[in-house]
Amino acid sequence: MSWKNYFSTSVGKKLQMSLTGLFLILFLIVHCYINAQIFYNDGGERFKEAAHFMGTNAVIRTIELGLFGFLILHIVQGLMLWSKNRSKRTVKYAVSAGNATSKWYSRSMALLGTLILLFLIVHLKAFWGPNRYSQTFGAGELDLFTMMRDEFQNIVYVVIYVLGCLSLAWHLVHGFFSAFQTLGLGMNKYKGMIKTVGIAFSIIVPFIFALMPIAFYLGWIS
Amino acid sequence: MEHYHMNLTLKVWKQKNKNERGRFETYQVKNISSEMSFLEMFDVLNEQLIAEGKEPIAFDHDCREGICGMCSMYINGRAHGPWHHTTTCQLHMREYKDGDTIVVEPWRANAFPVIKDLVVDRQSFDRIIQAGGYISVNTGNAVDANALPIEKHAADESFASAACIGCGACVAACPNASAMLFVSAKVSHLALLPQGDPERKIRVVNMIEQMDKEGFGSCTNIGACEAECPKGISIENIARLNREYLGAVLDGGSQNAI
Numbered sequence: 001m002s003w004k005n006y007f008s009t010s011v012g013k014k015l016q017m018s019l020t021g022l023f024l025i026l027f028l029i030v031h032c033y034i035n036a037q038i039f040y041n042d043g044g045e046r047f048k049e050a051a052h053f054m055g056t057n058a059v060i061r062t063i064e065l066g067l068f069g070f071l072i073l074h075i076v077q078g079l080m081l082w083s084k085n086r087s088k089r090t091v092k093y094a095v096s097a098g099n100a101t102s103k104w105y106s107r108s109m110a111l112l113g114t115l116i117l118l119f120l121i122v123h124l125k126a127f128w129g130p131n132r133y134s135q136t137f138g139a140g141e142l143d144l145f146t147m148m149r150d151e152f153q154n155i156v157y158v159v160i161y162v163l164g165c166l167s168l169a170w171h172l173v174h175g176f177f178s179a180f181q182t183l184g185l186g187m188n189k190y191k192g193m194i195k196t197v198g199i200a201f202s203i204i205v206p207f208i209f210a211l212m213p214i215a216f217y218l219g220w221i222s
Numbered sequence: 223m224e225h226y227h228m229n230l231t232l233k234v235w236k237q238k239n240k241n242e243r244g245r246f247e248t249y250q251v252k253n254i255s256s257e258m259s260f261l262e263m264f265d266v267l268n269e270q271l272i273a274e275g276k277e278p279i280a281f282d283h284d285c286r287e288g289i290c291g292m293c294s295m296y297i298n299g300r301a302h303g304p305w306h307h308t309t310t311c312q313l314h315m316r317e318y319k320d321g322d323t324i325v326v327e328p329w330r331a332n333a334f335p336v337i338k339d340l341v342v343d344r345q346s347f348d349r350i351i352q353a354g355g356y357i358s359v360n361t362g363n364a365v366d367a368n369a370l371p372i373e374k375h376a377a378d379e380s381f382a383s384a385a386c387i388g389c390g391a392c393v394a395a396c397p398n399a400s401a402m403l404f405v406s407a408k409v410s411h412l413a414l415l416p417q418g419d420p421e422r423k424i425r426v427v428n429m430i431e432q433m434d435k436e437g438f439g440s441c442t443n444i445g446a447c448e449a450e451c452p453k454g455i456s457i458e459n460i461a462r463l464n465r466e467y468l469g470a471v472l473d474g475g476s477q478n479a480i
Contacts, residue, residue: 001427006471010400010440011430011464085398085439088332094233094246095299095325097395101449107397109442178443184465186443187458 013081018182020074021175025201027067028168032205035212041221044145051144055131075117082110105170106178112171119164126151152216165210172202226256228320232267234279235327240335240343246325256316260303261286261293263315280339286311288452291389294334294342296327301391301450309389309452329390331399333437346436347388347404353432354425355408357417376414383410385453392447392455398439403447405433406463407455413466423470430467 176198237244268278293310303313392403412418
């Protein structure tokens with residue numbers, strides 16, 4: 001069987017979701033690590049250094065292109081699978097099982113993903129977009145640390161960020177295990193470990209992310 | 223356990239044929255014994271309807287001992303009712319109290335069109351089996367038992383997957399109407415045994431191709447199938463199916479000419 005045939009079947013499409021999802025999980029680790037430098041509370045020195053590297057290094061910038069490619073594939077394929085799956089039951093049940101047989105967040109991946117996408121638009125527009133624009137057409141790199149500090153004085157942004165992180169957390173609780181299950185690693189030997197690591201990851205990473213706007217807002221970081 | 227009688231209101235899906243739009247009909251049944259099975263309660267209702275000169279409700283049933291997989295009823299939002307690891311015939315009326323209202327629907331999936339009332343057409347499953355759920359063996363003398371060594375663990379796992387009765391509860395319970403639990407059970411029970419090994423790659427490729435053709439959805443790993451399976455088939459089998467399928471595409475060997 002060719003790879004082309006493989007990736008066009010329902011199982012192949014799920015593997016696309018799994019691999020792109022795992023790549024995005026790796027991205028989250030790097031993003032979280034870099035941004036957590038603000039907690040040194042050194043006026044953003046270490047953060048600026050790390051952000052400068054991430055924003056200018058050729059290898060990182062190349063991987064960034066891949067990241068966008070995978071992100072778009074994850075979003076488009078995810079929404080297409082969601083709409084296709086919905087079309088498989090034209091006459092709906094009058095009574096549904098609700099949470100008796102499955103978790104709400106596992107059934108709501110498309111909704112949670114869409115919320116994350118909406119958050120991402122706000123997020124990219126606030127930081128990544130202006131910075132890359134300035135790098136390409138203007139006065140070079142922007143001071144992202146100061147931008148963060150200013151942005152998060154606004155409670156509306158803080159709330160949007162915290163809600164975005166919450167959506168991410170619930171998306172990850174199911175997505176982390178699901179990615180490994182689709183890869184074929186969901187056998188009982190690993191299931192417990194994957195689920196435990198997945199839940200820990202889903203709590204820790206979004207928590208650290210959410211802490212950033214809160215810390216700025218409450219003046220813990222100056 | 224205390225034996226009691228109850229009166230119930232039933233809302234049952236009535237549909238003349240595949241093409242007609244169905245609707246719910248409400249029925250009252252009286253004096254139902256708590257010791258009856260759910261299907262026996264339906265027998266009482268149908269007797270009552272026949273006596274009244276009305277058309278009885280069509281529903282599938284055969285063995286009434288939990289192994290045929292025919293009794294496809296979606297009861298109050300649950301495939302085969304609320305009990306764990308049971309088919310509809312194994313669900314007993316002691317689950318219900320006097321005055322309860324029970325909503326009974328057929329399996330709903332485009333791949334399982336309604337034939338009449340609660341009876342659905344599950345031939346899509348048969349076609350998936352025909353696509354690869356078998357082993358090709360030339361006829362001849364029966365081979366001696368134990369001539370082929372099989373590891374105990376593999377035999378047990380294979381047997382657990384072979385417990386699938388093809389009832390379709392997994393499809394019915396899945397929000398995507400996915401048949402992955404069924405297909406994974408069928409692929410697993412053959413892939414784990416030496417007899418199934420020679421054709422394992424072409425089998426998984428063909429069965430998944432057929433599954434997609436029949437209009438089942440894809441698996442989102444939510445696990446509702448496993449929760450509703452009357453035979454306790456684990457979604458571990460779906461992981462195995464994914465591995466088998468990945469193995470089939472990664473392999474460049476003889477079975478690759480698919």
